[in-house]
Amino acid sequence: MKTITAQQLNAEFLKRKYAKLLQSNDVYPSRKNWKYIIENNMHELSDLLYRKYLLAINTPEEARSIYHNDTIEMFPQYLEYIDRRYAIATLYKDTSTNPSASIDLAINLHLFDIDGILDMLDRDEIRAAARMLMAMKPTYDANDLNDLLDLLDDFIELPDMGYYEGSRLGLISGSERYVCPNGHVNKDEVQYCTHPNCGLNIKGLTRTEVECIDTYTERLKILQELFSPKSASE
């Protein structure tokens, strides 16, 4: 016969209470609440708690309360504790409120996820998606390779958002101009826009973001080598 312990009943009661309370923007879990939420693996609260985390981290440091600081400290622990599937579903649902915070979480907690990154591309968050490639899975197996390569293709095949104009096809070189995705006109045939605070290439990515794709490519090559029968027989 199914039995429910007093502790389980109380945890369920509190979970529902927290879910209601946390709907309000200015309500944050206390440190004690956080510990209880983590100990009882309350993954159902993940979306609400992620919202708190993003609100806290978007609050300027000097304006943060102890609740903001506790949230910034405890949410990553919570996310690491709950089942990885729930952590990924929560994280990739919002990668635009504070892209750097979301990417850092993914990198620190190994929350790389192909579908999540494809969703980012679908939402036109191309630059953040490229940076998200720096995250990894906790473990890889040979079956991952094709999907990882397909994801790389999606980045290689990103459409041009800027363009080059001038005598590119002519025999006499010079006068080539690069117009970046933001519409800045660069006199020379540069790869990255030289306009202050821009730096976009023809795909709409900065040098740093292209380097993330390069690192991902390099890691994939290494994975392929590590999984190749040749290295296995050695």
Ligand SMILES: [Zn+2]
């Ligand atoms: Zn530009």
